[in-house]
Amino acid sequence: MSVVIVGAGPAGTRAAEVLIGAGLRPTVIDEAPDNGGRIYQRQPAGFHRVARVLYGFEADKARAIHETFDRLRASIDFRPRTLAWNLRPGLIDTICDGKARAIPFAQTILCTGAMDRVIPLPGWTLPGVFTLGGAQISLKAQGCAIGARVAFLGTGPLLYLVAYQYARAGAHVAAVLDTTAFARKAAQAFGLARGGATFVKGLYYIAWLRAHGVPIAESVTPLAIGGEGQVQSVSWRDARGTTHEVAVDAVALGFGLRPEAQLADLAGVPFDFDPVQHNWVPRKDPSGKTPVAGVFLAGDGSGIRGADLAEAAGARAAWSVLAARGLAVDAGAVARLDAQLAAGAAFRAALERAFPFPAKLAAGMADDTILCRCEAITAGELRAAANETLATLPPPEVNRAKALTRVGMGRCQGRVCGAAAAEVLASTLSCPVEEVGRLRGQPPVKPIPILPAEAA
Amino acid sequence: MRLQRLAETDRPAVSFTLDGRPMAALEGDSLLTAILTEDTYLRTNEFGDGRRAGFCLMGACQDCWVSVEGSGRVRACSTPITEGMRVSRGTVQP
Numbered sequence: 188m189s190v191v192i193v194g195a196g197p198a199g200t201r202a203a204e205v206l207i208g209a210g211l212r213p214t215v216i217d218e219a220p221d222n223g224g225r226i227y228q229r230q231p232a233g234f235h236r237v238a239r240v241l242y243g244f245e246a247d248k249a250r251a252i253h254e255t256f257d258r259l260r261a262s263i264d265f266r267p268r269t270l271a272w273n274l275r276p277g278l279i280d281t282i283c284d285g286k287a288r289a290i291p292f293a294q295t296i297l298c299t300g301a302m303d304r305v306i307p308l309p310g311w312t313l314p315g316v317f318t319l320g321g322a323q324i325s326l327k328a329q330g331c332a333i334g335a336r337v338a339f340l341g342t343g344p345l346l347y348l349v350a351y352q353y354a355r356a357g358a359h360v361a362a363v364l365d366t367t368a369f370a371r372k373a374a375q376a377f378g379l380a381r382g383g384a385t386f387v388k389g390l391y392y393i394a395w396l397r398a399h400g401v402p403i404a405e406s407v408t409p410l411a412i413g414g415e416g417q418v419q420s421v422s423w424r425d426a427r428g429t430t431h432e433v434a435v436d437a438v439a440l441g442f443g444l445r446p447e448a449q450l451a452d453l454a455g456v457p458f459d460f461d462p463v464q465h466n467w468v469p470r471k472d473p474s475g476k477t478p479v480a481g482v483f484l485a486g487d488g489s490g491i492r493g494a495d496l497a498e499a500a501g502a503r504a505a506w507s508v509l510a511a512r513g514l515a516v517d518a519g520a521v522a523r524l525d526a527q528l529a530a531g532a533a534f535r536a537a538l539e540r541a542f543p544f545p546a547k548l549a550a551g552m553a554d555d556t557i558l559c560r561c562e563a564i565t566a567g568e569l570r571a572a573a574n575e576t577l578a579t580l581p582p583p584e585v586n587r588a589k590a591l592t593r594v595g596m597g598r599c600q601g602r603v604c605g606a607a608a609a610e611v612l613a614s615t616l617s618c619p620v621e622e623v624g625r626l627r628g629q630p631p632v633k634p635i636p637i638l639p640a641e642a643a
Numbered sequence: 644m645r646l647q648r649l650a651e652t653d654r655p656a657v658s659f660t661l662d663g664r665p666m667a668a669l670e671g672d673s674l675l676t677a678i679l680t681e682d683t684y685l686r687t688n689e690f691g692d693g694r695r696a697g698f699c700l701m702g703a704c705q706d707c708w709v710s711v712e713g714s715g716r717v718r719a720c721s722t723p724i725t726e727g728m729r730v731s732r733g734t735v736q737p
Contacts, residue, residue, distance in 0.1 A: 218702060218721070225701060231671040231723070234651045302703050314684045314696030315644030321700030321720075329676045330651035334644045356649045416694055417644045417683050436644045447703070560698070560706065563690035598705035603698070634705060636715070 189214050189264070190508055191279055191290055193271045193450060194298030196224015197248075197494045198486030198501030200256050202296045205505035207262045209514050214264040214290060216271050216281060222256045224300055224486075225320065226494045228328050229253065241327055243352065244388055248494070266290075273630035274453045277481070282635050294481045294508045297450050298501060299488035303441035304466075304606050306341075306549045310412030311440060312560045319345045319441030323352065332358035334437025338421045340364045340409055343443040343542045344389055350439075351392035354401055361435045363396060363403045364423055366442070366545045385493070385538060404431070408548070412438050443544055444491045445606055451489070452628035454482045460621035463536050464491055465544040466606075467625040473528060474521075475504030476511075483507055493538075496531040499524050549607040550614035558611065559604045561597020566611050569594050573615040583616050584624040585609050598634055601626040644696065646679045659728040668724045675700065675707050675719035678730070685709055685719050686732055 190206055192199045195217035206213045215222075221229045227249040230236065242249040256263075266283060273280035278289045303318035310316070317325070317333050319341060325331045326349075336359050339350040350363045369389070396403060406426040413420040413432075422432040443464075451469035452458070456477045458467045468490035475483045485504040486497035503524040510516050552558065554567030572591045577583040585608060588594060594608050595601030601608070605626045613620040654669040661678060668677030675697050678685055684694035685707050697707035700720045707719040712729035714722075 220723075230651070233654050233671045236650060240650075302699060302701060312688070312692055312695065314694050317697065318699045318701075318704075321698060324700045325646065325676070326649070329646075329671075329673060331646040331648055331676055331680065333646060335647050358647065358649060417696075557692060560688075560692070560704070563688060563692035599703060602703045633702065 188291055188293035191216065191292040191295045192298060193217075193279065193295065194224065194300055194486065194488065195219070195222035195256065195265070195267070196298060196300055196486060196497065197227060197252055198298035198488075198497040198504075199224070199296070200252050200259075201498045201501035202298065202485060202505040202508075203259055203263055204255055205502050206508065207259050209509050212262055212264060214266065214292075216266045216269045216279070216290070218268070218270050220267050222265070222267070223249070223253060225324065227252050228324065230328055230330075234330065236330070243355075245494070252498070270633060270635065271450060272632050272635055274450045279450075280630070285636065292481065294483060294511055295454075296475070296483045296485055296501070296504045296508060297448075297454075297488060298484075298486040298497070299447045299450055301444040301446050301487035301491055302602060303345075304443045304445040304544065305440060305603050306409075306442050306545065306607050307552060307556055307558055307560070307566075307604065308409050308411060309553065309556050310414065310418070312557055312563075313412055313414050313418050314416070315414070315418030315437040316412055317437070317439055319343075319349050319439045320444075322437075322439035323349045326352060326356055326358075332356070332437075333439060334418070334435065335359060336361045336435045337437045337439060338362045338364060338433060338435045339439045340421060340423075341439075341441040342366045342369070342545065343441060344385060344538065345441055345444075347389055347392040347396065350401065351395055354396060354399060360396070360401045362421070362433050363401060364407045364409065364421070365403070365405045366407055366409065366548065367542050368406045369541055385534065386541075402433075443539075443542060444487060446488045446490060447602070448488050449600075449628035449632040451477070451482070451484055453630055453632070455479050456482060456484070458625060461490060462621075463539045465539075465546065465620075466491065473503075473525060474507040475500055476507050481511070492531060492535050496528060496535070499527045499531070503528065546610050546620065549610035552607065552611060558608055559594045559597055561599055561603075562593050564592055564594050568592055569608060569611050570615045573612055577612070578616060582624075583612070583618070584622075585612060585626050586624065588612050588623075589626060595626045600629060600632070644679075644683055645681070646676055648680060657724050657726050659724060659726070659730060661730050662732055670724075672724045673720055674709060674711070674717065674722045674724050674728075674730065677724040678709070678719060684732070
């Protein structure tokens with residue numbers, strides 16, 4: 188029986204490569220029309236920008252991933268435009284072009300990627316506010332900026348990277364607003380030696396933006412996105428307490444990444460709270476093996492480690508699969524990957540410390556700020572439910588809060604509001620955020636059309 | 644807010660209609676790009692929070708749903724525009 192890889196990004200591509208090298212023909216499922224994942228997303232047919240323009244410093248890596256996938260394509264049962272919407276023992280339920288199909292597997296490697304971690308603020312549901320990742324996709328995959336005057340708000344490596352990519356592409360970057368003090372303090376504290384290439388690139392983007400007159404504000408407290416029916420301004424408070432406002436027509440918002448780990452959840456993989464990432468991550472050993480037989484994990488969907496380590500983790504998980512199938516394992520290759528993954532973990536921890544998730548900002552959200560954008564539920568409604576009911580009905584956790592308030596029950600299933608909702612709930616109940624737990628995944632992991640089964 | 648085309652503008656034109664109004668886009672545009680380069684929103688929130696124009700652009704937030712004749716409800720961010728598509732945004736609030 189086959190090996191099924193979910194996700195054709197850097198992790199899935201390297202996993203497929205190892206499996207094919209051992210003579211297997213893996214199935215690779217991806218919701219996108221082509222391979223590459225989000226970071227190395229390919230532009231549609233008819234677009235002509237070269238890799239250097241699209242991927243910058245990562246052009247060689249992007250090219251290598253694309254060339255590897257293209258070379259292997261004939262040896263892969265590749266299913267693009269296919270949503271894996273459920274995972275049962277030995278079966279992945281998919282839908283493609285309206286056609287449902289359950290794909291059996293002996294082993295699966297889930298390389299399901301990540302999305303932006305969001306902290307709501309007043310006005311964040313206005314047209315013109317997008318995630319940082321979304322702003323990047325608009326530029327990479329469509330050649331479009333999200334607006335004529337764009338502010339970048341949040342924290343994390345993506346903040347400076349996307350602002351830089353926008354400015355380079357000719358967009359007007361009105362401001363970069365970082366909730367941390369990365370550019371001034373962290374860069375010095377962590378320095379080049381400990382942070383590796385990621386820090387060097389980050390410092391380059393900051394220096395470039397400054398040299399081109401892009402205003403960068405650090406240690407900001409975001410206040411509001413203003414506008415009637417669309418974005419017209421963004422305001423913040425600086426470290427000295429002075430309020431600022433700038434006229435913009437679009438805002439890119441993001442506070443690091445969180446794993447898209449719903450399929451691992453449905454597979455029954457236990458989750459642990461990772462205090463460094465400040466994320467819930469599915470449990471796996473360093474080889475990508477989970478406590479659930481036949482289920483393996485790699486890439487950012489199993490904990491945020493970035494694209495380079497996603498490649499290594501994908502290959503490593505594939506070797507684990509080969510071992511599980513009783514096939515030969517190249518001990519030298521495995522040792523090299525293990526060393527790379529171990530070294531990368533230290534860099535990653537330094538990066539997370541440089542861009543800490545501003546949990547207090549989420550916890551302190553104003554009562555009238557919309558928390559759940561699907562159903563327009565405010566932070567105050569969640570606090571009221573917490574105070575009235577949850578405090579007296581143990582366990583006071585997010586799934587109970589979801590039942591009472593519908594926060595996390597909308598169409599995005601809590602992908603967007605879940606992280607902030609947990610902070611609001613935990614602070615209201617005066618407990619550590621890990622004690623309120625995480626929203627459980629539910630099939631289908633994304634909305635799918637329900638059609639009556641055809642008569643045989 | 645309008646999406647601003649910065650590159651790749653030498654693609655063939657595609658025509659479609661939005662709420663019955665004739666519109667032009669470029670081959671390779673997503674429905675989201677096709678609409679938001681010409682107009683400011685995609686849908687209206689059912690719970691009174693006004694107009695929405697998508698958010699994540701990666702198929703996760705489900706906040707870019709529009710109706711396409713013959714296909715029903717689709718995510719604008721991950722649906723390519725095709726010639727003659729008839730797109731509707733449902734109830735338009737003032």
